[in-house]
Amino acid sequence: MTLAVFFGCAFIAFGPAFALFVFTIAKDPLRVIILIAGAFFWLLSLLLSSLVWFIAIKASNSQDLTLQRGLLIFGVFFSVLLQEVFRFTYYRLLRKATEGLAAITDDDGSAISVRQMAYVAGLGFGIMSGAFSMINVLSDSLGPGTVGIFGDSQYYFITADMPSSKIFRRVKTNLKSSSLIQKMRALMTLALTLLHTFWGVLFFEGCEKSCWWVIAAVVSLHLLVAGLSLLNPLYEGSLPPVYGITLLMGVWAFFSSGGSLHSLNALCTRRKAEGESS
Amino acid sequence: MCLLQLWAFGFCHLLFMNTSDSEEDSYNERSSLVQCESPTIPSYNQDHDMSLPQETDTKRRRPVSSGLDEPGPVERERASTPDGEEEELTLKYGAKHVIMLFIPVTLCMVVVVATIKSVSFYTEKTSQRLIYTPFEEDPNYVGQRLLYSLLNTMVMISVIVVMTIILVVLYKYRCYKFIHGWLILSSLMLLFWFSFMYLGEVFKTYNVAMDYPTLAMIIWNFGVVGMICIHWKGPLRLQQAYLIVISALMALIFIKYLPEWSAWVILGAISIYDLIAVLCPKGPLRMLVETAQERNEPIFPALIYSSAMVWMVGMADSSNPDSGGVKLGLGDFIFYSVLVGKAAATGGDWNTTLACFVAILIGLCLTLLLLAIFKKALPALPISITFGLVFYFSTDNLVRPFMDSLAAHQYYI
Numbered sequence A: 001m002t003l004a005v006f007f008g009c010a011f012i013a014f015g016p017a018f019a020l021f022v023f024t025i026a027k028d029p030l031r032v033i034i035l036i037a038g039a040f041f042w043l044l045s046l047l048l049s050s051l052v053w054f055i056a057i058k059a060s061n062s063q064d065l066t067l068q069r070g071l072l073i074f075g076v077f078f079s080v081l082l083q084e085v086f087r088f089t090y091y092r093l094l095r096k097a098t099e100g101l102a103a104i105t106d107d108d109g110s111a112i113s114v115r116q117m118a119y120v121a122g123l124g125f126g127i128m129s130g131a132f133s134m135i136n137v138l139s140d141s142l143g144p145g146t147v148g149i150f151g152d153s154q155y156y157f158i159t160a161d162m163p164s165s166k167i168f169r170r171v172k173t174n175l176k177s178s179s180l181i182q183k184m185r186a187l188m189t190l191a192l193t194l195l196h197t198f199w200g201v202l203f204f205e206g207c208e209k210s211c212w213w214v215i216a217a218v219v220s221l222h223l224l225v226a227g228l229s230l231l232n233p234l235y236e237g238s239l240p241p242v243y244g245i246t247l248l249m250g251v252w253a254f255f256s257s258g259g260s261l262h263s264l265n266a267l268c269t270r271r272k273a274e275g276e277s278s
Numbered sequence B: 001m002c003l004l005q006l007w008a009f010g011f012c013h014l015l016f017m018n019t020s021d022s023e024e025d026s027y028n029e030r031s032s033l034v035q036c037e038s039p040t041i042p043s044y045n046q047d048h049d050m051s052l053p054q055e056t057d058t059k060r061r062r063p064v065s066s067g068l069d070e071p072g073p074v075e076r077e078r079a080s081t082p083d084g085e086e087e088e089l090t091l092k093y094g095a096k097h098v099i100m101l102f103i104p105v106t107l108c109m110v111v112v113v114a115t116i117k118s119v120s121f122y123t124e125k126t127s128q129r130l131i132y133t134p135f136e137e138d139p140n141y142v143g144q145r146l147l148y149s150l151l152n153t154m155v156m157i158s159v160i161v162v163m164t165i166i167l168v169v170l171y172k173y174r175c176y177k178f179i180h181g182w183l184i185l186s187s188l189m190l191l192f193w194f195s196f197m198y199l200g201e202v203f204k205t206y207n208v209a210m211d212y213p214t215l216a217m218i219i220w221n222f223g224v225v226g227m228i229c230i231h232w233k234g235p236l237r238l239q240q241a242y243l244i245v246i247s248a249l250m251a252l253i254f255i256k257y258l259p260e261w262s263a264w265v266i267l268g269a270i271s272i273y274d275l276i277a278v279l280c281p282k283g284p285l286r287m288l289v290e291t292a293q294e295r296n297e298p299i300f301p302a303l304i305y306s307s308a309m310v311w312m313v314g315m316a317d318s319s320n321p322d323s324g325g326v327k328l329g330l331g332d333f334i335f336y337s338v339l340v341g342k343a344a345a346t347g348g349d350w351n352t353t354l355a356c357f358v359a360i361l362i363g364l365c366l367t368l369l370l371l372a373i374f375k376k377a378l379p380a381l382p383i384s385i386t387f388g389l390v391f392y393f394s395t396d397n398l399v400r401p402f403m404d405s406l407a408a409h410q411y412y413i
Helices: A002-025 A029-059 A065-104 A114-141 A167-209 A212-229 A235-256 A261-277 B002-034 B047-055 B057-065 B072-080 B083-118 B142-172 B176-206 B212-231 B236-257 B260-279 B284-295 B330-345 B350-374 B381-409
Strands: B304-308 B325-329
Touching: A002 A029, A002 A114, A002 A167, A029 A065, A029 A114, A029 B083, A029 B350, A029 B381, A065 A114, A065 A167, A065 A212, A065 B381, A114 A167, A114 B350, A114 B381, A167 A212, A167 A235, A212 A235, B083 B176, B083 B236, B083 B304, B083 B325, B083 B330, B083 B350, B142 B176, B142 B260, B142 B284, B176 B212, B176 B236, B212 B236, B236 B304, B236 B330, B260 B284, B260 B330, B260 B381, B304 B330, B325 B330, B330 B350, B330 B381, B350 B381
Parallel strands: none
Antiparallel strands: B304 B325
């Protein structure tokens, strides 16, 4: 059971990102480097936000649970803001690098366009964010019959109340609910990975065209998604809106990066034509 | 068992030193088969440096001053094409070289982390230590522990420095046969004894019943093919695979036998030593490079990983079908893997391991960027190890509690 949960959740959470990597990034060395640098920048933002949270925690009363929770929520929102700041920093760095390259070479030079860099950078952020959220969960699920992480079942209990004498059924339900929780986590991780990719595209596009409202929209939507995750473990409240936002972002990013219904149509008809001719 | 291991360590000491030398020689032969090396290329071989200090098992890290080589064709390119084209080529192929090093470094780290996570032998604390870290760390006394780890580091570094100097002296006085023999003995030990140990532990972990004749055949074949590939001729991919395996084995030995705090201090000290030895005018590794340049011969490429790349037709001079590539010393592989392996061993937190992994790759990327800018042999350890150490300690102490709290409440950032 644990192996099935492990593989299922791993593929849910990382499958699309892995596929995107294999089909669009792995062949081009420059994109791989930009991806890893993107992951590095996300890591830096996480580091700084953890530092701030850690200082706040140490400076406050550790016994006051509501205060600790409040500080954690503050940490969440501060981390989101810092991630966006580092996204902007990464954008500036990539722009400088492209300009440097263009200055050196005579012809158009640039081996990679800003839009491609935006996509790769966003994916880098997304993969790292997903990995940090999911990897410990996955490795725990490989352990012996995990009854919720940290062995604290009350966080993962989504069943109705049961007679306490039915221990066997409770344990079984614990395991079942725990695997359900992990599937939800995997789905959330997947949504966040895709969201980071779309936000990367939109953010860079906004910076390029100096459309500050686009940037503001990206930041506020990120804050909204983080806020929705505060509803967890009530995943019914957080997952559908998050996926709705993901879909919206996907469509927006597609049209913002030059796609159109016409190109979609052309893609489908070309496929059909190729299929007919072969 | 203890006596056997102590003897093995003593022997290892010699072997490691030898290996460094032999690897250089073997590399020379290998490189002459695999690549047509221009005189300029060997001068960038840091590996030579690394092999020198590899007298001790720490020397294994020869890559301490692992230099990164400029791709040969780019050198040639420079003479013929105008500046702009040359720069573009450099930058364009720079990315390819970065990836050519990312992949083996990643593979080595994956092997080490996978072993650490599954085979408990390499994380079990033992009272045995290497003779290069004579002071035992007592977890009860923090001040004493710190002092002993510093003393251990000083002993280790001084052994490395002495070995490097001996090797430079040997090289200067052309005692090639001596160096060669030494290296062969070293790699013999590594390919046979350590892989036997490793295989034994893996079988124990997975409760695999194995008979001695089969095991003997496996180890014999593995070892002999390894010796041939490393010291003589062999397919490039096989050579690269053996070098990665050797580095992983060495890293695992370090992870097991270096005391906790000493390991971290040694990592820091070795990157500083690398920086000094390669860049200072009187540094032993730099002297080695210059001596080899004067003699116009390849530096002992002991334990150098070469990512030979074939240039496309039309890009380089057709008269020079050279397969240039970037070279990284095995010592670099070893120390990167030691860092990531220790991150995986202590605490069992995957986030820390992942953070160190990304940090090391970015450090390597920056080092290669500097190589493209300065076009001379550079130490590959300082930037990566610094990033790795910073990220290890900060992720372990700051990010981990944060992520754990987030995971407990299932908040997403």
